[in-house]
Amino acid sequence: xxxxxxxxxxxxxxxxxxxxxxxxxxxxxxxxxxxxxxxxxxxxxxxxxxxxxxxxxxxxxxxxxxxxxxxxxxxxxxxxxxxxxxxxxxxxxxxxxxxxxxxxxxxxxxxxxxxxxxxxxxxxxxxxxxxxxxxxxxxxxxxxxxxxxxxxxxxxxxxxxxxxxxxxxxxxxx
Numbered sequence: 001x002x003x004x005x006x007x008x009x010x011x012x013x014x015x016x017x018x019x020x021x022x023x024x025x026x027x028x029x030x031x032x033x034x035x036x037x038x039x040x041x042x043x044x045x046x047x048x049x050x051x052x053x054x055x056x057x058x059x060x061x062x063x064x065x066x067x068x069x070x071x072x073x074x075x076x077x078x079x080x081x082x083x084x085x086x087x088x089x090x091x092x093x094x095x096x097x098x099x100x101x102x103x104x105x106x107x108x109x110x111x112x113x114x115x116x117x118x119x120x121x122x123x124x125x126x127x128x129x130x131x132x133x134x135x136x137x138x139x140x141x142x143x144x145x146x147x148x149x150x151x152x153x154x155x156x157x158x159x160x161x162x163x164x165x166x167x168x169x170x171x172x173x174x
Contacts, residue, residue, distance in 0.1 A: 090156060094164035098172075101152045102165060112146020114173075122173035130166065137166050 042048045063069040091097040098106075098116075105113035114121035125133065138159055140150035151157045 088154070088156075090158075091161065094161065094166075094168035097157065097161055097165040098168055101154050101157070102169065105152070106169065112143070113148070114145075116169060116172045119173060122170075126170055126173065130170070133166050133170065134163050137162050 091100050103116075105111055106116050109115045109118075114125065116122075136148055138151060141148040151162050
């Protein structure tokens, strides 16, 4: 390479480096000047504000025994379940309730639930009497094999429909 080529490459490198440095400085200045205006515009936009509030809301709240927790507005598990279940249609018959609610656990044996087809598992339960089965179905039950939530987790179901469903299950399990 000749001396002229070396001089050209050195000059070219200095010019390109200077342009890149100027571009970075201009970008930083533009961000510094424009950022407060963008933040003010975003804060004025109610949709953005609602989205920011939703994304930065606390995941949970801690209630401490012995302290005033009234400001937490704690929802009970049953209230939360009722709100979620209210969106679902209420079945009309015991059979439909079994198919849409109870069968989720009692067909496959999920969570230790006795399968409807397992007559040996149901015999001692049926032997306790329908009053006990109704109570366990309505109020829930914690057994050795698993947990039965009140009304199968659908606390919006009427008691009579739950009893009708218990009768349907007993009939199938015998």
